[in-house]
Amino acid sequence: MKFGILVNEGPYNHQASDTAYQFCKAAIEKGHEIFRVFFYYDGVNNATRLGEPPSDDRNVTKNWAKLAEDHKVDLVVCVAAGLRRGIVEGNLAPGFRISGLGQLIEAGIQTDRLVTFGD
Amino acid sequence: MSTLHTVNKSPFERNNLEACLGHAQPGDAILLIEDGVIAALAGGSLEGKMADAAKTFKLFALGPDLAARGLDPARIVAGIKVVDYGGFVDLTAENKAINAWL
Amino acid sequence: MDEMESGIVKKFMFVNRKPPHGTVYALEVLEMVLISAAFDQDVHLAFLDDGVLQIKKGQTPAGIGVKNFSPTYRALEGYDIEKLYVEAESLAERGLTEDDLLVPVEVISRADMGKLMAEMDVVMTA
Numbered sequence: 001m002k003f004g005i006l007v008n009e010g011p012y013n014h015q016a017s018d019t020a021y022q023f024c025k026a027a028i029e030k031g032h033e034i035f036r037v038f039f040y041y042d043g044v045n046n047a048t049r050l051g052e053p054p055s056d057d058r059n060v061t062k063n064w065a066k067l068a069e070d071h072k073v074d075l076v077v078c079v080a081a082g083l084r085r086g087i088v089e090g091n092l093a094p095g096f097r098i099s100g101l102g103q104l105i106e107a108g109i110q111t112d113r114l115v116t117f118g119d
Numbered sequence: 120m121s122t123l124h125t126v127n128k129s130p131f132e133r134n135n136l137e138a139c140l141g142h143a144q145p146g147d148a149i150l151l152i153e154d155g156v157i158a159a160l161a162g163g164s165l166e167g168k169m170a171d172a173a174k175t176f177k178l179f180a181l182g183p184d185l186a187a188r189g190l191d192p193a194r195i196v197a198g199i200k201v202v203d204y205g206g207f208v209d210l211t212a213e214n215k216a217i218n219a220w221l
Numbered sequence: 222m223d224e225m226e227s228g229i230v231k232k233f234m235f236v237n238r239k240p241p242h243g244t245v246y247a248l249e250v251l252e253m254v255l256i257s258a259a260f261d262q263d264v265h266l267a268f269l270d271d272g273v274l275q276i277k278k279g280q281t282p283a284g285i286g287v288k289n290f291s292p293t294y295r296a297l298e299g300y301d302i303e304k305l306y307v308e309a310e311s312l313a314e315r316g317l318t319e320d321d322l323l324v325p326v327e328v329i330s331r332a333d334m335g336k337l338m339a340e341m342d343v344v345m346t347a
Contacts, residue, residue, distance in 0.1 A: 138238065
């Protein structure tokens, strides 16, 4: 089955991004496809490459980047929400790309299920 | 085909669960995740409400979220089934749409 | 764009349960709704719980230093987004009536809102 994922919240403040990541990992292990993960609202903050969490904690941004690298998951950051919060090409972590909200609507149309994780 | 509802907030903090229960259709699946798992605890003020809900809906709680909070799966309301992330994925596949009560 | 001509028409619902101004969700949902209009989908907007405040008449956020985006709800019709549903119980709980709303809507019961939600293919909530 083909999944679209919407992440509404940034890393660390909320569990939303962690839950979305665990969901994606489990879905891939079961043979499903993650068509796209779309980061919106404060969710765009997951894509900053400037975060440096303590070494004994998980690195949410790197978790996503590794998932993208290992399984060709399309990680899309909303351009408008990103601009509002200072997430731009210059500080974007590897594995993420910036595009428009149309990518989210397209994910809703093209996938079998769209799952939202938020506050 | 039925809907999967997710509830991620404690019923002691917000009305997400209440809103979900007020709109879900009989036979729908409701999965408690993150702080939402607090609603699953047996012996508290919500036990009667959750036991009633279990008669109308299929209730689930995410095991890793119970464990993270030190909550014993053996001490949750009867009728609530514990699933892992794989079970969460299965629930999304088995239902037509996912309604996240944020 | 190809995706706009996919030929697939799904029932989308944007569920609004949060009031405006205290958080950014109402504004950014609205931006999402406007983009969805380009995809020729069957778009529904639901306002329930504190979400009914999003379309309250007379919003004047100048004093809090925030942009007043509420007139945009009136522009949705121009984008062929005309299926706006408001939950009657949510209005009543807050002492509001349909006359307090700045845009034409269909007021439906909580029970009917639940049934309407059950018909959707994609539900987006913030």
